[in-house]
Amino acid sequence: MFCYIHIPFCESKCKYCRFASLWSINKVLVNKYLSHLLYDIKNFKRPVLSSGLLNSVYFWWGTPSILEITQLAEILDNLRQKFWFEKNIEITLETTPKNITSENLIGWEKLWINRISMGIQTLNNTTLQEIKRDQKETILQGLEILKSGNIKNISVDFIIWLPYVAPWETLKDIKYILENYRFLTHISVYMLEDYYVENDADSSFEKITYPEGWKHLWLEEKDYQKEYEEIKNYLESQWFFRYELSNFAKTWYECKHNKSYWNHSENVWFWLGSHSYIWGKRYAYKDDFIGYYDKKFEYEEILSQDELFLEKIMFWLRTSWIEKNIYQKLNQAKIDDFIKSWLLEIRNETLMMSDKAISLIDKIILEII
Ligand SMILES: C[S@@+](CC[C@H](N)C(=O)[O-])C[C@H]1O[C@@H](n2cnc3c(N)ncnc32)[C@H](O)[C@@H]1O
Numbered sequence: 001m002f003c004y005i006h007i008p009f010c011e012s013k014c015k016y017c018r019f020a021s022l023w024s025i026n027k028v029l030v031n032k033y034l035s036h037l038l039y040d041i042k043n044f045k046r047p048v049l050s051s052g053l054l055n056s057v058y059f060w061w062g063t064p065s066i067l068e069i070t071q072l073a074e075i076l077d078n079l080r081q082k083f084w085f086e087k088n089i090e091i092t093l094e095t096t097p098k099n100i101t102s103e104n105l106i107g108w109e110k111l112w113i114n115r116i117s118m119g120i121q122t123l124n125n126t127t128l129q130e131i132k133r134d135q136k137e138t139i140l141q142g143l144e145i146l147k148s149g150n151i152k153n154i155s156v157d158f159i160i161w162l163p164y165v166a167p168w169e170t171l172k173d174i175k176y177i178l179e180n181y182r183f184l185t186h187i188s189v190y191m192l193e194d195y196y197v198e199n200d201a202d203s204s205f206e207k208i209t210y211p212e213g214w215k216h217l218w219l220e221e222k223d224y225q226k227e228y229e230e231i232k233n234y235l236e237s238q239w240f241f242r243y244e245l246s247n248f249a250k251t252w253y254e255c256k257h258n259k260s261y262w263n264h265s266e267n268v269w270f271w272l273g274s275h276s277y278i279w280g281k282r283y284a285y286k287d288d289f290i291g292y293y294d295k296k297f298e299y300e301e302i303l304s305q306d307e308l309f310l311e312k313i314m315f316w317l318r319t320s321w322i323e324k325n326i327y328q329k330l331n332q333a334k335i336d337d338f339i340k341s342w343l344l345e346i347r348n349e350t351l352m353m354s355d356k357a358i359s360l361i362d363k364i365i366l367e368i369i
């Protein structure tokens with residue numbers, strides 16, 4: 001079983017990010033949110049059949065590293081009182097480069113946080129300024145501090161297709177980082193998500209739309225795919241193996257929470273808008289502060305066999321392959337079309353996606369189901 005803790009506050013809003021997070025770290029707002037979060041943990045009722053044994057705790061979006069060490073400690077203490085922590089539990093904290101200071105690192109180590117995930121995105125300072133992220137110097141300084149610390153499981157994130165980033169520049173950045181910071185154990189390489197135009201009136205969070213001016217700065221999709229393939233080859237040559245569409249890890253360093261999530265393990269999320277999954281039942285809070293503070297469940301549903309099957313297909317295609325007896329039950333005509341266009345392939349009687357499919361995976365899954 002694994003647990004997510006969401007801290008929906010960021011010092012500033014990165015222009016590309018559509019995760020639900022407030023563009024403020026105002027102490028009053030953060031404290032109010034934390035008091036509700038702690039209340040939820042204390043009052044969490046574990047279903048009788050659930051083991052309550054956690055193998056991973058993941059502090060994530062917006063920016064959990066804005067929390068003081070005492071605040072993180074209080075969350076972990078309360079979790080320990082409610083759940084059992086497995087001996088080798090992985091406790092991950094997502095951080096911006098700026099929040100990596102020697103004092104914070106010592107504090108995180110004392111709390112037994114044993115995995116750090118830092119967003120780099122790119123080393124191009126023009127882009128970093130445009131997307132409102134910490135500059136290259138701050139990124140490298142953060143990595144230097146991590147190098148001298150005791151946390152040995154460190155991941156970094158990159159995004160391909162950001163504005164002003166030239167073809168092959170992301171590959172060059174990744175090479176630079178790996179050559180200079182050999183202690184890294186995990187890399188996520190995301191593709192900038194689709195242009196986002198939806199607006200959800202019910203949410204407390206402003207939904208972002210990429211600036212119009214970005215469009216002509218993007219690479220052509222075919223260039224991007226070639227670069228992604230090269231990045232994958234390079235990472236494999238450095239012993240980082242892909243275990244999911246966008247995630248590469250050295251042996252033994254695959255992120256436990258990623259793997260458990262895609263594998264449909266039980267999970268419990270504490271935050272507004274959370275979607276916990278316990279014994280075939282999914283619970284969701286409303287994606288806004290007022291709904292969350294009123295403890296309003298948006299829905300509580302038992303997943304049907306069809307929904308579980310769809311999610312399994314997604315999991316298999318994103319992480320490995322689909323066995324013949326399963327893919328034969330899917331839409332054969334569509335599968336043949338995707339094979340002809342080199343997006344899917346059959347290897348050893350199993351169906352797999354090709355590297356070219358990285359930007360289209362969700363569309364492909366919906367069509368072959
Ligand atoms: C919650 S954020 C990271 C934690 C921390 N707040 C930070 O910014 O470093 C997780 C990662 O999602 C990725 N991400 C966010 N928005 C994205 C988008 N629109 N397209 C692709 N990747 C995105 C970024 O690589 C980011 O580092």
Ligand code: SF4
Pocket residue numbers: 009010011012013014017018019021061062063096119
């Ligand atoms: S990328 Fe991270 S810091 Fe930037 S807005 Fe999103 S969650 Fe906040």
